[in-house]
Amino acid sequence: MNQRILAVSAYLFRSFLFSLAGLLYILLALAYYMVLFDPRQLTPDPDYYILVLGLLGLALSFLVTLSIAARANNASHFPLIVRLPSRIEYLTAVFFSSTLYASIIQFVIALIALVANGPSLDFREYLLIPPLWISGNVLFAVLSLHATDLVTAGWSRVYVFATIGLLLYLQSGLDVLSDWLSNLFNQFGNTLLATGLDALATLAFDMANLFSEGSSSALGSALSLVFWPFKAIVEAAINGHFTPLQALAPAFLMTYAALLFVLAAKFFSKKDLFLSE
Numbered sequence: 717m718n719q720r721i722l723a724v725s726a727y728l729f730r731s732f733l734f735s736l737a738g739l740l741y742i743l744l745a746l747a748y749y750m751v752l753f754d755p756r757q758l759t760p761d762p763d764y765y766i767l768v769l770g771l772l773g774l775a776l777s778f779l780v781t782l783s784i785a786a787r788a789n790n791a792s793h794f795p796l797i798v799r800l801p802s803r804i805e806y807l808t809a810v811f812f813s814s815t816l817y818a819s820i821i822q823f824v825i826a827l828i829a830l831v832a833n834g835p836s837l838d839f840r841e842y843l844l845i846p847p848l849w850i851s852g853n854v855l856f857a858v859l860s861l862h863a864t865d866l867v868t869a870g871w872s873r874v875y876v877f878a879t880i881g882l883l884l885y886l887q888s889g890l891d892v893l894s895d896w897l898s899n900l901f902n903q904f905g906n907t908l909l910a911t912g913l914d915a916l917a918t919l920a921f922d923m924a925n926l927f928s929e930g931s932s933s934a935l936g937s938a939l940s941l942v943f944w945p946f947k948a949i950v951e952a953a954i955n956g957h958f959t960p961l962q963a964l965a966p967a968f969l970m971t972y973a974a975l976l977f978v979l980a981a982k983f984f985s986k987k988d989l990f991l992s993e
Contacts, residue, residue: 720800724809728784729817737783738817741776745821748772753829762835766953769826770849776818777853781860784814789866797989804981810866811977815857822849840957848949851966855973861980869987876979887939945969 732738752768753760760768788810797806826845830837861867862876905917948965952958958965 721805721809721812724796724800724806725813725816728788728809728813732780732784732787732813732817735787741780741783741817742821745772745776745825749825749829753833755833757833759833760835762837762841762956763954765826765829765835765837766841766845766848767950769822769829770852770953772825773818773822773849773853774856776821777815777856778860780818781811781814781857782864784817785810785861785864785866789864794989803985807861807867807981807984811857811861814860815853818857819850819853822853838956844952844957847966848953851969851973852949855969855976858973858976858980862976862983867980867984867987869983872983876976883939883942887943945972 788806797803800806862873867873905919945965945968948962949969952962952965
């Protein structure tokens with residue numbers, strides 16, 4: 717199985733490397749370097765170097781996966797898909813080739829930036845870079861799979877990205893939402909009280925108190941835990957090292973990626989394939 721995945725990954729990687737789209741991503745990465753790491757400017761700080769190039773890797777991982785998955789969804793690859801014992805092997809090859817292509821470009825640009833006008837990194841900062849960048853690249857590559865026609869089954873991509881968007885919205889506007897719900901239940905309780913439905917009014921007031929006191933803090937703590945790895949990685953990049961707790965952040969991201977990949981594999985293995993011409 718490993719040999720089949722590696723062979724298909726090498727084929728997808730090589731065909732994309734010598735394509736116009738593959739060349740375009742290399743040129744875009746070089747343009748990104750010229751704009752944000754202009755050799756004529758002052759030497760960037762280590763945290764700037766790590767975070768800005770980390771963002772490059774995230775963007776490349778997402779976009780390259782979209783492109784390679786679109787090529788993999790072509791009808792010319794149908795004989796390859798049906799000869800594999802499992803569709804999951806094909807999906808794994810798409811993911812692996814995409815992540816590898818994006819990561820190679822990222823690390824080459826990082827090396828160029830470091831040699832040309834890069835910051836002086838100490839040993840701890842060198843150790844910080846691989847888990848930080850690779851975990852982010854893997855997560856965004858898997859997330860990108862859910863946006864592709866290759867994996868999407870019905871409304872699956874809408875559900876996945878709507879859920880992520882909802883979590884982001886709740887995490888950023890939780891206090892506003894809690895206040896709104898509390899006021900809504902208070903008004904509803906006053907209306908019930910005016911009509912003589914005291915028992916229901918009491919229940920509405922209890923719900924208002926719940927949203928104004930307990931639930932927002934509990935939900936906020938849960939959402940903070942979900943998004944904590946991203947915050948921990950940024951803080952580690954700024955400080956130049958992981959604390960013992962922050963060192964778990966890349967593992968959290970890899971766990972998220974694993975769960976999303978299992979979901980993508982489930983969609984891809986059960987869907988009816990509609991390959992593009």
